[in-house]
Amino acid sequence: MKHKLLIISLAFLALASCKTPEARKPVSQNSGSFFKESVKRNQQLVAQEEERISEIIQKDTAHNYISSSDGFWYYYNQKSTQDSISPDYGDLVNFNYNISTLEGTSIYSTEEIGTREYKIDQENVFNGLRQGLKMMKEGETLTFLFPSHKAFGYYGDNEKIGRNVPIKSTITLNKITKEDKLN
Template identity: 80%
Template sequence: MKIKIISVLFLIACTTSCKTPEARQPISKSSGSFIKESVKRNQKLVKKEEERISEIIQKDTTHNYISSSDGFWYYYNIQVMQDSVASPNYGDLVNFNYNISTLEGTAIYSEKEIGTREYKIDQENVFNGLRQGLKLMKEGETVTFLFPSHKAFGYYGDQEKIGRNVPIRSTITLNKILKEDNLN
């Protein structure tokens, strides 16, 4: 009987004295200053690029620029006014041509170099501004876009002709939209 009582007391003592394992504390603590500095640097870069784009827009009195909610500017070279013509949606296959130049218009990639492209909306890898710009267009339209670097090729560039943090101008012609329903 004594052994049973001692065993029960031992068991109770073991279960009540055990703690859950505690996570180890980090050896060094980061102040977050690198992230804060990076954010400030990027904010300055975006502001500088937007000021440069704003100057270009103010000097260009022949076009009516539209500010997109996605953070770039554009104007129509050819606009389709028919309401019955739809813009592409997720999964639609679009056929288009485009070029890329500096904001001032110096060619980086000509339309001939790039050739005619096909792209499934939001299902393939293209630069952010191109993806968003195509979704604003209708079949038969030609639009010129001014993209800040974060909407173009960003910090890394394209590893060929476009350097890091380079804003671009791109004129895109949307030739054809094949709706996802018609692809199967």
């Protein structure tokens, strides 16, 4: 009898302890405030850089700056007078460029970088350089003012350019070799 009572008690406890499973509650809830703060910081950084660039442009009365729809500014050092073509996707361009601070202090000289070749939109170069080359014609030299998000951004180049550094770059497009579209 004692044995039966023990079995019935254990069975009752086992049934009583069985519940339907409950969903686990999240350890923390993300309200999105980190992302909102990050966006706000980036907007402030862009506004500060654009204000700095605007001040440089206003002081430089020797050049006629053009505002690009891609978010940077430029002027022509040497403009092509011929009806020439701009490079398209896959075209090989041969060019020289330098990089300096917005005030003109050299970071990388043309000699340090050397003559480069780049297949349009098929290799890794910084965003502003890619967009600038696509708008140039053979034989042109342009000087660009790139905010940091069009240059090397948050990470810099891990060598001479720090994080969030706007840059000035003079680019000469020497030659465009059109991609053979038949292959």
